[in-house]
Amino acid sequence: xxxxxxxxxxxxxxxxxxxxxxxxxxxxxxxxxxxxxxxxxxxxxxxxxxxxxxxxxxxxxxxxxxxxxxxxxxxxxxxxxxxxxxxxxxxxxxxxxxxxxxxxxxxxxxxxxxxxxxxxxxxxxxxxxxxxxxxxxxxxxxxxxxxxxxxxxxxxxxxxxxxxxxxxxxxxxxxxxxxxxxxxxxxxxxxxxxxxxxxxxxxxxxxxxxxxxxxxxxxxxxxxxxxxxxxxxxxxxxxxxxxxxxxxxxxxxxxxxxxxxxxxxxxxxxxxxxxxxxxxxxxxxxxxxx
Amino acid sequence: xxxxxxxxxxxxxxxxxxxxxxxxxxxxxxxxxxxxxxxxxxxxxxxxxxxxxxxxxxxxxxxxxxxxxxxxxxxxxxxxxxxxxxxxxxxxxxxxxxxxxxxxxxxxxxxxxxxxxxxxxxxxxxxxxxxxxxxxxxxxxxxxxxxxxxxxxxxxxxxxxxxxxxxxxxxxxxxxxxxxxxxxxxxxxxxxxxxxxxxxxxxxxxxxxxxxxxxxxxxxxxxxxxxxxxxxxxxxxxxxxxxxxxxxxxxxxxxxxxxxxxxxxxxxxxxxxxxxxxxxxxxxxxxxxxxxxxxxxxxxxxxxxxxxxxxxxxxxxxxxxxxxxxxxxxxxxxxxxxxxxxxxxxxxxxxxxxxxxxxxxxxxxxxxxxxxxxxxxxxxxxxxxxxx
Numbered sequence: 244x245x246x247x248x249x250x251x252x253x254x255x256x257x258x259x260x261x262x263x264x265x266x267x268x269x270x271x272x273x274x275x276x277x278x279x280x281x282x283x284x285x286x287x288x289x290x291x292x293x294x295x296x297x298x299x300x301x302x303x304x305x306x307x308x309x310x311x312x313x314x315x316x317x318x319x320x321x322x323x324x325x326x327x328x329x330x331x332x333x334x335x336x337x338x339x340x341x342x343x344x345x346x347x348x349x350x351x352x353x354x355x356x357x358x359x360x361x362x363x364x365x366x367x368x369x370x371x372x373x374x375x376x377x378x379x380x381x382x383x384x385x386x387x388x389x390x391x392x393x394x395x396x397x398x399x400x401x402x403x404x405x406x407x408x409x410x411x412x413x414x415x416x417x418x419x420x421x422x423x424x425x426x427x428x429x430x431x432x433x434x435x436x437x438x439x440x441x442x443x444x445x446x447x448x449x450x451x452x453x454x455x456x457x458x459x460x461x462x463x464x465x466x467x468x469x470x471x472x473x474x475x476x477x478x479x480x481x482x483x484x485x486x487x488x489x490x491x492x493x494x495x496x497x498x499x500x501x502x503x504x505x506x507x508x509x510x511x512x513x514x515x516x517x518x519x520x521x522x523x524x525x526x527x528x529x530x531x532x533x
Numbered sequence: 534x535x536x537x538x539x540x541x542x543x544x545x546x547x548x549x550x551x552x553x554x555x556x557x558x559x560x561x562x563x564x565x566x567x568x569x570x571x572x573x574x575x576x577x578x579x580x581x582x583x584x585x586x587x588x589x590x591x592x593x594x595x596x597x598x599x600x601x602x603x604x605x606x607x608x609x610x611x612x613x614x615x616x617x618x619x620x621x622x623x624x625x626x627x628x629x630x631x632x633x634x635x636x637x638x639x640x641x642x643x644x645x646x647x648x649x650x651x652x653x654x655x656x657x658x659x660x661x662x663x664x665x666x667x668x669x670x671x672x673x674x675x676x677x678x679x680x681x682x683x684x685x686x687x688x689x690x691x692x693x694x695x696x697x698x699x700x701x702x703x704x705x706x707x708x709x710x711x712x713x714x715x716x717x718x719x720x721x722x723x724x725x726x727x728x729x730x731x732x733x734x735x736x737x738x739x740x741x742x743x744x745x746x747x748x749x750x751x752x753x754x755x756x757x758x759x760x761x762x763x764x765x766x767x768x769x770x771x772x773x774x775x776x777x778x779x780x781x782x783x784x785x786x787x788x789x790x791x792x793x794x795x796x797x798x799x800x801x802x803x804x805x806x807x808x809x810x811x812x813x814x815x816x817x818x819x820x821x822x823x824x825x826x827x828x829x830x831x832x833x834x835x836x837x838x839x840x841x842x843x844x845x846x847x848x849x850x851x852x853x854x855x856x857x858x859x860x861x862x863x864x865x866x867x868x869x870x871x872x873x874x875x876x877x878x879x880x881x882x883x884x885x886x887x888x889x890x891x892x893x894x895x896x897x898x899x900x901x902x903x904x905x906x907x908x909x910x911x912x913x914x915x916x917x918x919x920x921x
Contacts, residue, residue, distance in 0.1 A: 244737075272734040276600065289748050292739035297732040299603050300741035301626055305596035308588065312555065312600025313732060315584035319554035319606055325734045344596065347589030 244295035246271040251293040252285040256454020258418040258444030258461065259285070259360055263331060265421045266358055266440075269428035271296055273326040274313050278306040278336035281367040281446075282360060296326075304341040306332045307348035310355045327356060327432055334361045337441075338374035338399045349408035352436040356428070359401065359439070362446040370449035370501075374399035377469070378521070379514035380501050382449075387504035392514050397521070405439040406478055413475040417443040419461035420472065420484070427474065434476070443470045451500020463495040468522035471529050485533045489526060492518045534713045540705040543672040543713075544611065544637050545570035547679040549580060550719040553635075554606035554726075557586040557597040561616040562649045563701040564639040568611055591616035595623035595634075602632035603740050605731035607683065610634065613701055614641035617655045621662065627694050628663030628756065630741055633686035633726075634694045635679070640800065640851075641701040642884040650885020651701040653800065653851035656828075657860045663756045665695045665763055666828040668799040672709040674782055675699045680714070680723045681770050687726050688770075690762045698828075700801040702885070714778070722777050760830045767827065783824070785832035786839060790814065792821030794845040794901055797865065799825045802849055802881075802888060809893045818901055825861065833868035840874055845907075847877045847900050849893070858909055875907040888912075 246267035253260050259282050267273070275298045277283045283300045286293040301309045310330045317323050337345060337359040348355060364382045365371040372382040377398045381387055385394040405413045412434040416424045424442060431438035443464055445457040452460055464470035465484060469492055472484035493515060496502035505511035526532050538546070544567045548556070556575070558568040568587075575585035588594035591612050598608040612620060617638055627634055638656050642648040656666060665685065669675040678697050686695035699705065730738055744752055768784055775781035788795070790810070798806040803824045810822045823839055823846075825832070840846055846869070850859035857863065862878040869876075877900050882888040892912055899905040 272737075274604075274732055274734065284743065287739055287742045289742040289744045292742065294739050295737055297734055297737045298739045299600065299732055300743075301596060301599050301630070302622060305592065305599070305623065308593045308596030309600035309603075311586070312557070312597035312602075312606075313604045314600075315555050315557075315586055315597070316601035316604035316606035319582050319584045319601075320604070321582070322604075322733075343589055344593050347593050350589065351586065 246295045247286070248293045248295055254447050254454065256445070256447040256457040258362065258446070258457060261418040261421060262358070262360055262424060262442045262444050265424040266329065266428040267296065269425045270327055270329060270356065270432060274328045276306045276310040276313065276328065276330045278332040278341060279303040280333035280336055281362070282331050282333070284367055303336055305344050306330045306336060307341060307345040307355070307357060310357070311348045311351065311353040314353045314355055328354070330355060330357045332357070332359055333367070334359060334363060334375035335365045335373035338401055346408065349405065349410050349437045354436060356431050356438045356440065359441040360444050361441050362444045362449065364446070364449050366446040366449040375401065378517055379505055381504055382501070387508055392508045392510040393504060401441055402473060406475060409478065410437050410439050411435070411477050412438040415441045415443070415471065415473045417461050417465050417470060417472060418445070419458050419465060423472065423484070449501065451503070452498065456498060460495065460498055463490065463498070466490050467492045467495045468526045468531050469495060469518065471525045471531055473529060480529065483529045483531055486526070486531050487533050489532055492522050535710055536713055537708055537710050538672070539708055540672045540675065540699060541566035542570055543676040543711045544679065544699070545574065546713055547676045548609050549574055550714055550716055551680050551683050551723055552581065552607065553583055553609040555584050555586065555598060555601035556609045557588055557594045557601070558610045558612065559588045559591045559594045559616060561591070561612055561614065563641065563705045564611045564613050564616070566705070567637060567639070591619040592623060595620040595627065598634045599623060599627050599630065599632060602627070602634050603630065603732050605726070605728050605733070607726040608634045609636070611637040611639065613639040614643055614655045618643065618658055621659060624659065624664060624694060625662045629752065631692040631759070632694065633692055635682045635686055635697070636694065637675070637697045637699060639701040639705045640698050648884040651703055652883045652885070653698070654853065654883070656696060656698045657852040659696065660829065660860055663693055663760065664829065665693055666698060667826055668698045668828060669704070670801060670803040670824065672704055672707065673711050673780070675704065676711050676714065677774065677778060677780060677782065680719050681774050684723050685763065685767050685770050688766045689729055691759055691766050693756070693759055693763065698800065703801040718777060722773070764830050783826065784835065785827035786823055786825055786835045788821055788823040788839050790821035791842070793819040793843055794847065795821050795823050795840060795843050796847045796849065796897060797823045797825050797861065798849045799828070799851065799861070802851070805888070805890060805893055806849065809890060809897060813897065820897060820901060828861070831864045831868070833864070836865060836868045837872065840869055840872060843874050845875045845877065845900060847879060847897060850878055850880045851882055853880065853883070877905055877907055878909045879912065880910065881912045
């Protein structure tokens with residue numbers, strides 16, 4: 244049986260199976276811990292599991308701790324040769340409700356690869372904002388209205404949070420670049436202790452896009468500088484995905500329903516300028532431009 | 534080996550003899566010294582094939598044990614009060630996944646108002662989680678209960694978490710002579726944990742599936758059936774323990790006296806109630822003690838048998854169910870609903886309020902003398918309520 248089999252319930256165009264399959268191709272056989280969320284719901288219905296690796300889902304907020312528990316158990320039982328431990332958790336499970344337990348796992352230096360599948364909102368329950376929802380984004384809990392132009396405030400910087408914990412391997416990736424995901428998942432396992440990999444993954448329903456647009460849009464997020472692809476080893480930036488000709492953020496925003504209100508809203512222009520400023524700052528800070 | 538030790542040492546030493554693979558906790562008063570002693574043993578290399586983890590919260594501690602237990606490890610934690618209810622989401626989940634985690638709850642009240650002192654409101658709040666609950670009377674009983682807890686929880690007919698409830702401070706910090714068990718005795722009594730299923734790459738299984746309405750009920754009924762089977766398993770293990778250790782703590786309840794009025798007590802209050810009951814019996818009063826050891830599964834059949842010739846039952850409650858009757862009272866009433874027994878529910882000692890001998894005696898005597906009406910009574914002062 245494949246590590247992650249066909250027949251799961253993901254929407255056509257969903258980025259999650261692409262991310263999961265590419266990670267598992269590099270690291271299986273392994274143990275998988277999954278937080279409550281999109282991936283769990285599409286893959287773990289009783290009697291219809293899509294998983295060909297040992298898999299556990301406990302709760303929304305505790306995947307990092309459950310993974311830590313498996314790690315110490317295997318150590319105590321002398322079974323560390325069975326394979327690495329991988330967490331797949333959504334952006335809300337990672338940056339919001341589970342951040343305390345993620346911090347604990349980082350802090351205690353558990354040998355766990357933590358993969359955050361970042362589709363930028365609580366998409367399993369129909370697009371509510373999370374800490375990783377970007378500025379200006381429409382969600383059902385940050386709708387645009389007469390007063391508000393979608394989410395106010397920035398996307399939480401989980402990479403910086405992981406680095407602040409001295410996590411030895413921290414990287415971002417995108418489902419638009421699967422080979423990069425495979426390389427990073429493999430590279431992560433060269434490091435002892437916690438590893439953090441955040442993978443940008445479009446949600447066709449939440450973002451308001453067609454399935455066939457998912458990969459081109461994910462690519463645009465990178466090519467505009469809004470989602471920089473980074474790799475840190477022992478706190479040092481060792482590699483970035485360079486951009487040949489950086490595109491204006493508007494090209495990325497206008498294709499998605501979740502940003503469309505910005506074109507009409509009185510504060511839309513201001514928000515788009517802010518997003519362009521964030522992209523420019525990323526390009527400068529990480530040296531993204533060729 | 535008889536030694537005078539404090540309650541937390543009695544727990545920690547017994548846990549060590551049970552050879553857990555993963556111990557994980559977060560410190561909380563008055564549990565702290567249990568995990569401090571275990572941390573010391575770990576630091577000194579006294580815990581073989583064991584990892585000790587200090588979590589970032591009780592929620593994390595319980596979650597770590599979910600992962601560890603699912604991977605096939607024998608697991609232990611201790612907590613109480615705010616820590617226990619912070620764990621509660623995880624503990625319900627662990628019970629549903631049939632993970633036999635053993636925990637010691639050093640019973641403490643719940644906030645607000647903040648109180649670090651003893652009552653039973655914390656463990657009672659976990660009543661419906663699918664966790665076996667046993668209340669101990671003294672530090673020998675808790676020492677003896679821990680190997681039994683692992684054996685019962687890990688029995689394939691059961692596979693549920695087990696919570697040993699010991700009164701915070703009253704037991705945890707009390708010095709008592711305890712006959713410390715030997716490794717040989719515990720080894721011969723408690724086999725290594727051999728779970729029917731576990732997380733392993735050699736046989737990949739899915740744990741923690743979600744169930745559609747077609748299956749959810751069956752899983753919950755299966756848990757109920759396991760709790761029902763636990764009754765028998767516990768009796769077997771209690772008897773076996775009496776044989777191997779020479780100390781017979783009885784069954785789900787203990788009562789030896791014949792009486793018209795029975796007093797039900799749990800935990801550290803039992804000793805005092807036993808003393809008062811004996812004194813009253815010497816004075817010719819027809820009163821007897823029922824020590825309630827097991828609270829989940831609730832020993833309804835045993836209580837019916839014990840109360841078959843009684844006409845009054847007094848329950849010393851150490852918790853409340855606000856807006857209804859306290860938990861033990863509800864279960865006792867449910868057990869004896871067709872019997873002609875008056876029930877007196879006396880709430881005492883919340884938030885560590887001392888329960889002196891004269892309070893116990895007066896309350897029992899007032900019932901015996903017909904001065905107290907059946908129903909719910911609070912041993913509390915007059916108090917000017919601000920919000921009325």
